[in-house]
Every structure is written in C-alpha cells, then in structure tokens.
Amino acid sequence: MKHLSRRDFMKRTGAAGATLAGKSYLLEAAAIPPAPARTPPSDRIRFGMVGIGMQGSGLLGLSIRLPGVQCVAACDLYDGRHVLANSIIERATRKTVPTTRRYQDLLDNKEIDCIVAAVPDHWHAKIVVDTCNAGKDIYCEKPMTHKVPEGFEIIDAAEKNHRVVQIGSQRRSSIIYAKAKELVESGAIGDVRLIEDTMGRNSPCGAWVYPPPPDLSPENLDWKTWLGDAPPHVFDPIRFARWRAYKSYGEGIPGDLYVHLLTGIHYVMGVENPPERAYSLGGMFQWDVDHRDYPDQMSTLYDYPGFRALVRVTLDNHADEVVRFLGTRGTVEVRDESVSISHQDGKNHAPCYYISSYPPKLHAEYVKEWEARHRTEPGTASTTEAMTYYAPPGYNEDRDHLWNFFQSVRTRRPSVEGPHFGNNTAIGCHMANDSYFHQTMARWDEAERAIRSA
Ligand SMILES: NC(=O)c1ccc[n+]([C@@H]2O[C@H](COP(=O)([O-])OP(=O)(O)OC[C@H]3O[C@@H](n4cnc5c(N)ncnc54)[C@H](O)[C@@H]3O)[C@@H](O)[C@H]2O)c1
Structure with missing residues (x-):
C-alpha cells in the first residue's frame, strides 16, 4: 500500500474531479502471476463452463486469462451461446472447445477438474449438488440458493464429497x-x-x-x-x-x-x-x-x-x-x-447548546468554566x-x-x-x-x- x-x-x-479528504x-x-507462455498440462486447472450468458461470458473471458487455467468444454441450453463461448475462447487462445447442451457431459468428462456455473438461480442447487457428487469442484454464481432447503443440500453434498464450492459474490x-x-x-x-x-x-x-x-x-x-x-x-x-x-x-x-x-x-x-x-x-x-x-x-x-x-x-x-x-x-x-x-471522539467540542436556555448570567459563567476546563495547551491537540x-x-x-x-x-x-x-x-x-x-x-x-x- x-x-x-x-x-x-x-x-x-x-480522477480529476475527486474530492480528497485527508x-x-x-x-x-493481489499478486496474480502473469500467464506463462506455456504451462505444462500437469499444472493446468481444467474447467468446464456452464451458462455463457451475461455473467458467464465475463467469467469465461477472465478465467481463461488466468495463469494455468484452461477451459476445455462449454455448455449452454441456447446454441447462440455456444458460438459466443468459442468466440471468447478463440480470441484469447486461438483454439475452440467442444460445446453441449447437457452439463452432465461436462461432469462425465475426466479431463475436467472443476465447473464454473453462471445459470439462473433456480438451477444453482441441482448443478452444484450434481457436480459435487461427480467428484468435481465448482464456482457457482450468487445467490447460492433459490429456496432455503437447497442451501443445506449444497452444504451436505460439498462436505460429503470433500469438494471446493465457491459462491460468486466477488465482494x-x-x-x-x-x-x-x-x-x-x-x-x-x-x-x-x-x-x-x-x-x-x-x-x-x-x-x-x-x-x-x-x-x-x-x-x-x-x-x-x-x-x-x-x-x-x-x-x-x-x-x-x-x-x-x-x-x-x-x-x-x-x-x-x-x-x-x-x-x-x-x-x-x-x-x-x-x-x-x-x-x-x-x-x-x-x-x-x-x-x-x-x-x-x-x-x-x-x-x-x-x-x-x-x-x-x-x-x-x-x-x-x-x-x-x-x-x-x-x-x-x-x-x-x-x-x-x-x-x-464522542466528546463535546463546545458548551452544549442546551445552555442557551440558561439565564444570561448563568450562561456566561457556564461558558467561562467550560472553556477553562477544556483549554488545550498549544501543540498538544491530537488529531486523527x-x-x-x-x-x-x-x-x-x-x-x-x-x-x-x-x-x-x-x-x-x-x-x-x-x-x-x-x-x-x-x-x-x-x-x-x-x-x-x-x-x-x-x-x-x-x-x-x-x-x-x-
Ligand atoms: N456476481 C455478479 O456480479 C453477477 C452479475 C450478474 C449475474 N450474476 C449471476 O449469474 C447467474 C447468471 O446470470 P446471467 O445474468 O448471466 O443470466 P443469463 O440468463 O444471461 O445467462 C444464463 C445462461 O444459462 C443458461 N442455462 C440455464 N439453465 C441451464 C442449464 N441447466 N444448463 C446449461 N445452461 C443453462 C441459459 O441458457 C443462459 O444462456 C445468476 O445466478 C446471476 O445471479 C452474478
């Protein structure tokens, strides 16, 4: 810092217009190392992308530029987003990946270590639980659940299968x-x-x-x-x-x-x-x-x-x-x-305004006494x-x-x-x-x- x-x-x-206080x-x-020209395949994390809509397209573009991270397949129910996924991947890697409408194909794929999912909320729990049960880790978008009981099903599936589950609330x-x-x-x-x-x-x-x-x-x-x-x-x-x-x-x-x-x-x-x-x-x-x-x-x-x-x-x-x-x-x-x-500092910095209700003589005496009690010697004021x-x-x-x-x-x-x-x-x-x-x-x-x- x-x-x-x-x-x-x-x-x-x-920030020409920024107001600077103090x-x-x-x-x-965070120190994310630059992407090396070539990462040995054994060091790569290979993910499958599920849902390439508004959020998923951004997550895909960011993920494939992280060092040692590779997308090997993409899934969406809308074929237009298969095209979108490959345009994003091709721009960054000059390669394309297989696409599918069935996320189960990604879970069956032995090359895939983990899933990044950005699907509408009513699909979160099923995809997270299925992914954990397939022995893979998952980044799933927020909010984790659509209904309350789903949260406990996800916790159970993650713990039972010893899987990394990360929810996508980037704050x-x-x-x-x-x-x-x-x-x-x-x-x-x-x-x-x-x-x-x-x-x-x-x-x-x-x-x-x-x-x-x-x-x-x-x-x-x-x-x-x-x-x-x-x-x-x-x-x-x-x-x-x-x-x-x-x-x-x-x-x-x-x-x-x-x-x-x-x-x-x-x-x-x-x-x-x-x-x-x-x-x-x-x-x-x-x-x-x-x-x-x-x-x-x-x-x-x-x-x-x-x-x-x-x-x-x-x-x-x-x-x-x-x-x-x-x-x-x-x-x-x-x-x-x-x-x-x-x-x-949680203190009064002047005699409390309540004393405006005092008769003038009492007011003057109170102010004099308050100021005497609160006098700060030059050079001793502490400011934060x-x-x-x-x-x-x-x-x-x-x-x-x-x-x-x-x-x-x-x-x-x-x-x-x-x-x-x-x-x-x-x-x-x-x-x-x-x-x-x-x-x-x-x-x-x-x-x-x-x-x-x-
Ligand atoms: N973290 C953030 O800042 C942020 C921002 C926007 C959205 N999100 C979250 O991302 C998720 C997706 O939102 P979005 O705006 O990108 O939605 P979207 O509708 O733009 O995209 C969702 C995509 O998922 C696909 N899909 C739906 N069900 C599927 C399934 N069963 N299998 C495969 N693909 C499926 C749809 O066809 C669609 O292309 C939501 O959970 C949303 O809350 C997070």
Missing part, C-alpha cells in the same frame, strides 16, 4: 472490502452498532428489462430444460432474458443485489449465521411490466447480534453503491472503488486525519474471486466463500422477500432451518 500525494493520485487514477493511499491488488475477494474489514477490526471506529448499505438504478437495463436475443426460438434453445423444476410455461423469450423478475426462477432485488451488500456486511463484520430477523417495505412503482412478480423498490432492516443493518435498493432512482459502518468512534465508508475512514484508500486503476474483484477459486482447487485450501457463507447471505435475501410478501417480520429459526413470520 503506497501513500500518494494529491498530484500522484490525480496522475495515476485520472490522506489518500493506493491499495495494491468477498475485494481488496477494498478487505481494507474495510481491517479498519473495522482495528477498533479505530469503536463499536459498530449500525450499518447502512444503499444503491439504486434508474434505467430499463438497470430494472432488468433486457432485450432477449432476437433469434431465440424453441429450435435453438432447450426451453423445457431451461424451466427445470419451475412450473411449466410456454416458450417465452421475455422470461428467458428477464428471469430475475419472476419468483419461479429468481429472487428480485434481494437475490440480484442485496446479496452483494450482505456479502460485504457478513465479510467485514465476521458474521457466520443468517440474520436473526428482517423487516422489509417496498413497492412496485415504475417497472410494473411483463407481469413480473417482484417490486422495484425494497428497504430491509436486519437484526444481527450486536448490530442492525439497513439495506435499501431502488430501481427508481440512480445512486452509487455506498456502505457505511457507523461506529461509536467514527465511520468506515465503502464507495465506488474506495474505502475511507473518518474519526469522531481522515484517510481514503483507492483500488488501483482497472482493478477487477471478479478476477481476484475467480483466482481464489482456482487456487483452492489447486491447493485444496478451503474456498474464500464456501457454502456456509453463501447460505447465510442467501437466507438473508430470502428473509427480505418473505417479510415483504407476508407483510410482517421474518425470523430465522435455526433449529428448524426455516424462515418464520414473527
């Missing part, structure tokens, strides 16, 4: 959140009793009004398999592209966005259980389109042992993602690609300067998260975001929806492993 002068900072980040530092990214590998955790754990901001986590979007794209691929048809998409164990439905390109908005396949705002915010909170605060209680309010205000099930605004107050967290996401107003850890001695704030710390830490330009937390996964596969080190962690944040998302739809407090029942209406 290097200290930066303001001029250096401007030069390195091009000192600024540039964080160093868990972010150097920014690691710094926030270090600052909070150092005690520099005292006791954190409240966290605010907010973000917003305000565009059709932000509200999941995604344009389906124009050529999508029952001929080039296996629609029946895409539905999985969801209720039968006629072929529908809108559902294919905008699945997040429907209860049968996704979890709306909590599963899509809260999960990232909860990941940051659980990581920084060292949370190892689901929230105890959740209370949500929200509504459908701007995006009541496509007969979708989920509201476009949700705010949830979570109750954790020792602190509360207020999580608010709207699709009706754009706002940066900002999380504030509010401590008794200061604030740690994560915003954009930075984390800052500011301090509070605010500090901001920036990620380096071009920093990519997805890349670090994937690298952590492949390193776990290689070394058998436990994954940074294993199924217990993924299950806890996913349960937090399900509790938010449960509270919203039942219009009452949701309570986590640990003994019964179920959400109850309180």
Whole structure:
C-alpha cells in the first residue's frame, strides 16, 4: 500500500474531479502471476463452463486469462451461446472447445477438474449438488440458493464429497472490502452498532428489462430444460432474458443485489449465521411490466447480534453503491472503488447548546468554566486525519474471486466463500422477500432451518 500525494493520485487514477479528504493511499491488488507462455498440462486447472450468458461470458473471458487455467468444454441450453463461448475462447487462445447442451457431459468428462456455473438461480442447487457428487469442484454464481432447503443440500453434498464450492459474490475477494474489514477490526471506529448499505438504478437495463436475443426460438434453445423444476410455461423469450423478475426462477432485488451488500456486511463484520430477523417495505412503482412478480423498490432492516443493518435498493432512482459502518468512534465508508475512514471522539467540542436556555448570567459563567476546563495547551491537540484508500486503476474483484477459486482447487485450501457463507447471505435475501410478501417480520429459526413470520 503506497501513500500518494494529491498530484500522484490525480496522475495515476485520472480522477480529476475527486474530492480528497485527508490522506489518500493506493491499495495494491493481489499478486496474480502473469500467464506463462506455456504451462505444462500437469499444472493446468481444467474447467468446464456452464451458462455463457451475461455473467458467464465475463467469467469465461477472465478465467481463461488466468495463469494455468484452461477451459476445455462449454455448455449452454441456447446454441447462440455456444458460438459466443468459442468466440471468447478463440480470441484469447486461438483454439475452440467442444460445446453441449447437457452439463452432465461436462461432469462425465475426466479431463475436467472443476465447473464454473453462471445459470439462473433456480438451477444453482441441482448443478452444484450434481457436480459435487461427480467428484468435481465448482464456482457457482450468487445467490447460492433459490429456496432455503437447497442451501443445506449444497452444504451436505460439498462436505460429503470433500469438494471446493465457491459462491460468486466477488465482494468477498475485494481488496477494498478487505481494507474495510481491517479498519473495522482495528477498533479505530469503536463499536459498530449500525450499518447502512444503499444503491439504486434508474434505467430499463438497470430494472432488468433486457432485450432477449432476437433469434431465440424453441429450435435453438432447450426451453423445457431451461424451466427445470419451475412450473411449466410456454416458450417465452421475455422470461428467458428477464428471469430475475419472476419468483419461479429468481429472487428480485434481494437475490440480484442485496446479496452483494450482505456479502460485504457478513465479510467485514465476521458474521457466520443468517440474520436473526428482517423487516422489509417496498413497492412496485415504475417497472410494473411483463407481469413480473417482484417490486422495484425494497428497504430491509436486519437484526444481527450486536448490530442492525439497513439495506435499501431502488430501481427508481440512480445512486452509487455506498456502505457505511457507523461506529461509536467514527465511520468506515465503502464507495465506488474506495474505502475511507473518518474519526469522531464522542466528546463535546463546545458548551452544549442546551445552555442557551440558561439565564444570561448563568450562561456566561457556564461558558467561562467550560472553556477553562477544556483549554488545550498549544501543540498538544491530537488529531486523527481522515484517510481514503483507492483500488488501483482497472482493478477487477471478479478476477481476484475467480483466482481464489482456482487456487483452492489447486491447493485444496478451503474456498474464500464456501457454502456456509453463501447460505447465510442467501437466507438473508430470502428473509427480505418473505417479510415483504407476508407483510410482517421474518425470523430465522435455526433449529428448524426455516424462515418464520414473527
Ligand atoms: N456476481 C455478479 O456480479 C453477477 C452479475 C450478474 C449475474 N450474476 C449471476 O449469474 C447467474 C447468471 O446470470 P446471467 O445474468 O448471466 O443470466 P443469463 O440468463 O444471461 O445467462 C444464463 C445462461 O444459462 C443458461 N442455462 C440455464 N439453465 C441451464 C442449464 N441447466 N444448463 C446449461 N445452461 C443453462 C441459459 O441458457 C443462459 O444462456 C445468476 O445466478 C446471476 O445471479 C452474478
């Protein structure tokens, strides 16, 4: 971590308009070695890619550029994404890989060590459990589950088969959140009793009004398999592209966005259980389109042992993602690609305003006496300067998260975001929806492993 002068900072980040409070530092990214020209086949981690849609195409492009990592096959139910997968792979390696509609082909393939899966949420549990049972490791996108019981099935399958399961909430590998955790754990901001986590979007794209691929048809998409164990439905390109908005396949705002915010909170605060209680309010205000099930605004107050967290996401107003850890001695704030710390000493810095209610003589005496008691000798004042830490330009937390996964596969080190962690944040998302739809407090029942209406 290097200290930066303001001029250096401007030069390195091009942040001409940035407001700098206190000192600024540039964080160093994790040391991922450069890709060697040739890695011996015995040293390579070989993965199969399942789901090459919006997220999967990005994960594929990042993974194949990591040193010693090779994609050997790709799977999707839509043939257009076989073409996409090979265009991504060919650009980076000048080679192509076999493609299939059946992920079971990848599980049967002895050349494949592990799977990277980026499929809609209603498919996560089955693919993770099948992969573990086939003796392979898996990186599966967030949120870990679509329904609560699935989380415990995934944990059992991972433990029984001694498999690495990593969930794809990239904040868990972010150097920014690691710094926030270090600052909070150092005690520099005292006791954190409240966290605010907010973000917003305000565009059709932000509200999941995604344009389906124009050529999508029952001929080039296996629609029946895409539905999985969801209720039968006629072929529908809108559902294919905008699945997040429907209860049968996704979890709306909590599963899509809260999960990232909860990941940051659980990581920084060292949370190892689901929230105890959740209370949500929200509504459908701007995006009541496509007969979708989920509201476009949700705010949830979570109750954790020792602190509360207020999580608010709207699709009706754009706002940066900002999380504030509010401590008794200061604030740690994560915003954009930075984390800052500011301090509070918790003391009065002037006679308390209450004395304006005193008669004038008493007021004057109180002020005189207060000032005498609080006089600071010149040169003895202690100040704690605010500090901001920036990620380096071009920093990519997805890349670090994937690298952590492949390193776990290689070394058998436990994954940074294993199924217990993924299950806890996913349960937090399900509790938010449960509270919203039942219009009452949701309570986590640990003994019964179920959400109850309180
Ligand atoms: N970590 C992040 O920041 C982030 C961002 C976006 C999406 N995601 C997650 O990634 C996952 C995928 O989201 P997306 O936006 O890329 O969805 P998408 O609809 O764009 O792509 C999903 C792909 O999976 C394929 N698919 C579905 N079921 C399949 C099956 N059984 N076998 C093989 N292929 C199957 C579909 O045909 C589709 O091409 C979701 O879990 C989502 O929550 C994570």
